[in-house]
Amino acid sequence: MLDGLAARNSTYDVQSPDRISYGFGATSELTAFAADNDLDSALLVSDENIVDVGVTDPVVDALEDADVSVDVFTDVKPEPKLSMVEDAADVLRDGGHDLVVGAGGGSVLDTAKLASVLADYDVPITDTLGMGNAPGAGRPLVLIPTTAGTGSEVTHIGVFSDEEGVKRVVYDEALFADVAVVDPELTRMLPKPVAAATGLDALTHAVESYVSTLRTPYSDILAREAIEMVGSNLRGAVLQGRNNDEARYQMSLAATVAGQAFVNSGLGAVHALTYPLGSEYGVGHGRANAMLLPHVMEYNVPAEPERFADIADRLGADAEGSTLERAYASVDAVLELTEDVGVPTSIGHLGDFDEAELEAFTDIAFEYSEHNIDRNPRDLDRADVLQIYRNAL
Numbered sequence: 001m002l003d004g005l006a007a008r009n010s011t012y013d014v015q016s017p018d019r020i021s022y023g024f025g026a027t028s029e030l031t032a033f034a035a036d037n038d039l040d041s042a043l044l045v046s047d048e049n050i051v052d053v054g055v056t057d058p059v060v061d062a063l064e065d066a067d068v069s070v071d072v073f074t075d076v077k078p079e080p081k082l083s084m085v086e087d088a089a090d091v092l093r094d095g096g097h098d099l100v101v102g103a104g105g106g107s108v109l110d111t112a113k114l115a116s117v118l119a120d121y122d123v124p125i126t127d128t129l130g131m132g133n134a135p136g137a138g139r140p141l142v143l144i145p146t147t148a149g150t151g152s153e154v155t156h157i158g159v160f161s162d163e164e165g166v167k168r169v170v171y172d173e174a175l176f177a178d179v180a181v182v183d184p185e186l187t188r189m190l191p192k193p194v195a196a197a198t199g200l201d202a203l204t205h206a207v208e209s210y211v212s213t214l215r216t217p218y219s220d221i222l223a224r225e226a227i228e229m230v231g232s233n234l235r236g237a238v239l240q241g242r243n244n245d246e247a248r249y250q251m252s253l254a255a256t257v258a259g260q261a262f263v264n265s266g267l268g269a270v271h272a273l274t275y276p277l278g279s280e281y282g283v284g285h286g287r288a289n290a291m292l293l294p295h296v297m298e299y300n301v302p303a304e305p306e307r308f309a310d311i312a313d314r315l316g317a318d319a320e321g322s323t324l325e326r327a328y329a330s331v332d333a334v335l336e337l338t339e340d341v342g343v344p345t346s347i348g349h350l351g352d353f354d355e356a357e358l359e360a361f362t363d364i365a366f367e368y369s370e371h372n373i374d375r376n377p378r379d380l381d382r383a384d385v386l387q388i389y390r391n392a393l
């Protein structure tokens, strides 16, 4: 049975990378991919820390097994600057690499995506910002997440910041990977706070997708399963990461599936309201989402009680009572999960925010992320956004 919104959105194109290789050891698929496509030289885009601790060694080994030479570009920082993408594109242009491999967290994958396109076109990077403005297809691109959360490996979205620190986003089909390689083995060394924050980003993607005004019957299936997988496995993946292969397997799957859900449905107010926390206070994306998710959910519950009651069930809340009471139990379930994995559930600890600062946050949320506000299941005006920030203090 289609509910109102899913029925309205019941005809759709599925957005996806060409291919997804999934599972322990999937990194070795790179060897066949490089051989089948006669590739000679790769640029591995990554970050220095994970290269240093050996997380990317299986990636390099798989490429070398296909006689592909590997250069490494590690100058990618969180909230990557547009200038970092330009630097990576320059290295690609000068090196003549015929394959771009991004292996890392969301920032690394996003940088690899846009650099793979920019390298072949003589256009300023600022011309590519926004929807559908990439000049054309780029060099062959493989994306390999080393966290379980952002879903960036299966989206055509790149999130960057300009020189003033303002978030800038590129959405274009040219940014889809030729292959997304999702290998849970690569998340074994994830530090706990990173596993927790990125896992909660995946949960936010799944929840926002499940109640988005652009959701479809297809995105619903993915979102529902992802919520359940995060609910059952995030604690194990964070608290027993190195030894709990099952939890990490399920979390990598949840993150990928949640990425496929939201790329086909859009997100919601959490991803809008977190904008100022990143740009003004440098809070990482997943952590910022976790601080606001319960508060946005609480606001949204009355608009979609059946869906939130379902979310509560899938998170194992075991709630009783009316649909609305069971729906509110989803908020408590998220609060509990977030606390159990050691992530704050409010923004108050970031500072003593006065009304003027919360007003400024509201300005930023509307100025840069109105499309996410538009996809929120319950309408929001400035006063509503302001109240959610107050509730989150």
Ligand SMILES: [Fe+2]
Binding pocket: 150, 201, 204, 205, 271, 285, 289
């Ligand atoms: Fe996100």
